Amino acid sequence: MVHTTQCCILMGCLCLFYPWSQVCEWREPEELAALLDLELRENGEPQHQLLQRIRDVAKYSVKTNHPRFFNQLFAGVDYHALTGRFLTEALNTSQYTYEVAPVFVLMEDEVLSKLRSLVGWAEGDGIFCPGGTMSNMYAMNVARYRAFPEVKLKGMWSLPRLAVFTSQQSHYSVMKAAAFQGIGTENVFKVKVDDRGCMIPEDLGETIELAKSQGAVPFFVHATSGTTVQGAFDPLEPIADICDRQGLWMHVDAAWGGSVLFSKEHKHLMRGVERADSVTWNPHKMMLTGLQCSAILLKDTTHLLKHCHSADAKYLFQQDKFYDTSLDTGDKSIQCGRKVDCLKLWLMWKAVGSKGLEERVDRAFTHTRYLVEEMQRREGFELIGKVAPVIKERMMKQGTMMLGYQPQGGRVNFFRMIVISPQLSHQDMTFCLNEIERLGNDL
Amino acid sequence: MVHTTQCCILMGCLCLFYPWSQVCEWREPEELAALLDLELRENGEPQHQLLQRIRDVAKYSVKTNHPRFFNQLFAGVDYHALTGRFLTEALNTSQYTYEVAPVFVLMEDEVLSKLRSLVGWAEGDGIFCPGGTMSNMYAMNVARYRAFPEVKLKGMWSLPRLAVFTSQQSHYSVMKAAAFQGIGTENVFKVKVDDRGCMIPEDLGETIELAKSQGAVPFFVHATSGTTVQGAFDPLEPIADICDRQGLWMHVDAAWGGSVLFSKEHKHLMRGVERADSVTWNPHKMMLTGLQCSAILLKDTTHLLKHCHSADAKYLFQQDKFYDTSLDTGDKSIQCGRKVDCLKLWLMWKAVGSKGLEERVDRAFTHTRYLVEEMQRREGFELIGKVAPVIKERMMKQGTMMLGYQPQGGRVNFFRMIVISPQLSHQDMTFCLNEIERLGNDL
Numbered sequence: 001m002v003h004t005t006q007c008c009i010l011m012g013c014l015c016l017f018y019p020w021s022q023v024c025e026w027r028e029p030e031e032l033a034a035l036l037d038l039e040l041r042e043n044g045e046p047q048h049q050l051l052q053r054i055r056d057v058a059k060y061s062v063k064t065n066h067p068r069f070f071n072q073l074f075a076g077v078d079y080h081a082l083t084g085r086f087l088t089e090a091l092n093t094s095q096y097t098y099e100v101a102p103v104f105v106l107m108e109d110e111v112l113s114k115l116r117s118l119v120g121w122a123e124g125d126g127i128f129c130p131g132g133t134m135s136n137m138y139a140m141n142v143a144r145y146r147a148f149p150e151v152k153l154k155g156m157w158s159l160p161r162l163a164v165f166t167s168q169q170s171h172y173s174v175m176k177a178a179a180f181q182g183i184g185t186e187n188v189f190k191v192k193v194d195d196r197g198c199m200i201p202e203d204l205g206e207t208i209e210l211a212k213s214q215g216a217v218p219f220f221v222h223a224t225s226g227t228t229v230q231g232a233f234d235p236l237e238p239i240a241d242i243c244d245r246q247g248l249w250m251h252v253d254a255a256w257g258g259s260v261l262f263s264k265e266h267k268h269l270m271r272g273v274e275r276a277d278s279v280t281w282n283p284h285k286m287m288l289t290g291l292q293c294s295a296i297l298l299k300d301t302t303h304l305l306k307h308c309h310s311a312d313a314k315y316l317f318q319q320d321k322f323y324d325t326s327l328d329t330g331d332k333s334i335q336c337g338r339k340v341d342c343l344k345l346w347l348m349w350k351a352v353g354s355k356g357l358e359e360r361v362d363r364a365f366t367h368t369r370y371l372v373e374e375m376q377r378r379e380g381f382e383l384i385g386k387v388a389p390v391i392k393e394r395m396m397k398q399g400t401m402m403l404g405y406q407p408q409g410g411r412v413n414f415f416r417m418i419v420i421s422p423q424l425s426h427q428d429m430t431f432c433l434n435e436i437e438r439l440g441n442d443l
Numbered sequence: 444m445v446h447t448t449q450c451c452i453l454m455g456c457l458c459l460f461y462p463w464s465q466v467c468e469w470r471e472p473e474e475l476a477a478l479l480d481l482e483l484r485e486n487g488e489p490q491h492q493l494l495q496r497i498r499d500v501a502k503y504s505v506k507t508n509h510p511r512f513f514n515q516l517f518a519g520v521d522y523h524a525l526t527g528r529f530l531t532e533a534l535n536t537s538q539y540t541y542e543v544a545p546v547f548v549l550m551e552d553e554v555l556s557k558l559r560s561l562v563g564w565a566e567g568d569g570i571f572c573p574g575g576t577m578s579n580m581y582a583m584n585v586a587r588y589r590a591f592p593e594v595k596l597k598g599m600w601s602l603p604r605l606a607v608f609t610s611q612q613s614h615y616s617v618m619k620a621a622a623f624q625g626i627g628t629e630n631v632f633k634v635k636v637d638d639r640g641c642m643i644p645e646d647l648g649e650t651i652e653l654a655k656s657q658g659a660v661p662f663f664v665h666a667t668s669g670t671t672v673q674g675a676f677d678p679l680e681p682i683a684d685i686c687d688r689q690g691l692w693m694h695v696d697a698a699w700g701g702s703v704l705f706s707k708e709h710k711h712l713m714r715g716v717e718r719a720d721s722v723t724w725n726p727h728k729m730m731l732t733g734l735q736c737s738a739i740l741l742k743d744t745t746h747l748l749k750h751c752h753s754a755d756a757k758y759l760f761q762q763d764k765f766y767d768t769s770l771d772t773g774d775k776s777i778q779c780g781r782k783v784d785c786l787k788l789w790l791m792w793k794a795v796g797s798k799g800l801e802e803r804v805d806r807a808f809t810h811t812r813y814l815v816e817e818m819q820r821r822e823g824f825e826l827i828g829k830v831a832p833v834i835k836e837r838m839m840k841q842g843t844m845m846l847g848y849q850p851q852g853g854r855v856n857f858f859r860m861i862v863i864s865p866q867l868s869h870q871d872m873t874f875c876l877n878e879i880e881r882l883g884n885d886l
Contacts, residue, residue, distance in 0.1 A: 029545070029766065029767065032545055032549060033549050036546065036550070038550055038789070039553065040553065040557045041796055042797050042798050043796040043798055044793070044796035044798070045793050050790070050793060053793060054530060054790070056546075057530060057534075057546050057786065060546050061544070061547070062536060062542075064534070064543070065535065071542075071543060072543060072780075077535065082533065086529055086532060087500060089529060090501075090525065091501065091504045092733045092734055093504065093507050099505075099839065100505055100507070100514060100515060101504070101505065102467075102472070102475055103500050103503050103504045106472065106475060106476050106479065106481060110481040111483070114483045130577075130778065130782065131782075132780065133780075134778060137777075151625065153627050153629045155604070155621070155630055156600065156625040157627075171756075173754075175754045176752065176754050176777050178598070180584055180752075181624060182594065182598055182599040182625025182626065183625065184594065184595065184597045184598025184600075184601075186598070187597075187598055228758055282780075291537055291780055291782050292780065292782050309619065311615035311619050312615075313614075313615040313671075315671055315847060315849040315851075316847075322839075334623050335573065335577060336574060336576045336615070336616055336619075337575065337576075337727070337734055338574065339573065339574075339735050339782075346481070347497070350488050350496060353484055353487035353488075355485050355486055389764065396765075402543075404758060404759075408757070416758060
């Protein structure tokens, strides 16, 4: 049978991942397009050709599972999570009603509840979203709805000009959300950060007053636990004090940093998170579940999420069903069909336990600390500047590793090293530094 | 190795799907929760227990791949697409830059271009989104941006009250989009439909005038090709005439119906679609790619999508890269991380060709026609009314098949039969009618 053969090949590709020495096999776009023969035609192709296609797709794709892929906030592979992802694909369902997704409705509930308990909430609400940006958008939308429920019916014309607050180094999804939701990027006020990239609470207070003096109505503070570039954790306690005093919705974007809550040693970085109204947390980042796995968690127990997003479609959410229709959780979502994102996390969690996930987080911090110490011992790692793009080009073309660079604020280009994969060792950290030196040796 | 064993079990589960006689193995929520032992604990579980968990998840999940799953607008399985989904999971990447997803950036471009050519556009733009609702939201947002580009910076306060138009039977995502984007559901004007559920163009014209007389500014007409309940196709030519005359953005939500464009026999249902500004098309529905696979296609060649959604994040979209950065397509998206949704469709298309996909569409229509004729031959299939929920309950608890019911407009409950799977035969159609008779025999 077709699928058996192909799946075997696939497994073959999988097993090849790790021993492959290269993280990527760089090809110029034109050359790659020709190699892949992407064109879709009138007639189908024979079996052997399809198998070759599958091999080519794997060969020329970046091996994000490779231990030396440090390029994004996701990396590595957990085989339990991968099994959960395969099973999700095989079962192919949509997470909207108990009748269609009985197992996953209950499972999502359990996983969300467990994530909430790590935040420090005994109850609350939440949903899995297609990525952290969507989760952040949910937070902004629900916050707006709590402050001005008439917005759902009447739109923004019934509301005063609103103001959103976030740090200068928060993720760009805040801007995307403000634009998409009709708030406008000009109404996102940027709060100053300190040297480490953490929001300065005093400046938050002042910025709120500034917005008010301009006639805008503050409603939403978007703090960050684990910024995208520096990995900074905003000080949540003083931010919560300000939100309390001003009656603002406090959102914590912990897409990247949330996983520290598993660690007794590092969870202090998010001290005060239980005072937030909502938290974004992407297990597909530090937890290695694989894309996509992002949760928006809410402290709310008044069904705000459902009231804000529901459209009561009769073909899906019939009220004369023979079971408890509160299990039909799909109307909390802004989506209709929604992919099952909980199984991969649940299965991995079952397999290694909270303890195993804690160890994973601790190990990533240990590697990072080692890397920083090693870097301080070496010369020439302070400023990379104009040589970074050249080192990056050589790195990609030789395929030895992958990490990203960018400028920030007044600083010139620097490399951003993301350390996640449990397959990593101190040797990999040393390799990485040696490799940057080697690639930039003549510059 | 862990993954090898588990994957073998998984394949075992897969092979079990088809011969399983039941579409679902119904359990009450409390019972199911206990059976699955969902709780996540401090310690991990041994291998044999994990394997049992995987078996249980498969056993109690609805077999949406079963030929007699007629419950949603997705069903059935295509093994090529499934292989593409497994490979997507194994490669685990995010579709934002050429550097991270070289194969998939080029592949998405090819697939979108091919879908556009079926719409009738030689050029244009587009992107894959997490589901049809998101695709519809993109359309509304880009339309708003084209009409009032200042909205991105200044928000809705700089705009007049807007008006959206759609039929009474369009999908509820229009309402969700209007609420989410700050337009408000009251500003969605519902246009009357005829008996078949198709938008009445004359009423569209009148409703536009009505909105204007109330001081609202029309900007967006949301037509439907394949409504969710009746499968109706709005008449696109006269709708396009009105949009042309009034200078409105014409969107066609062909999430369900789009696949008729593969069929020489049935594509007339979407005559005039090439005059639209944007089209939503979900290959995860009639094409069986598996969730999620939804494209938003645009006729636009001025990079509206990018201008509307870009946030120019420096850590991701560096402009001093060593390759053509126009290949970094991620900033067209409102997401940051974005799952690869093109591979499953591409691989299936390569395998069976456009011709194979055409046959699939034609076969679904043949089955439907047969079903209608059979139904007309039998008595008692006119009105189901209050007995539908009871028949549905019995159907679920016996697990013999799954189809949905709902009321609509003035009509009482009726069953909505979705015919997609290529594994279906006329026998299944007959079975379905017999089974409804059997289940409702004593009512």
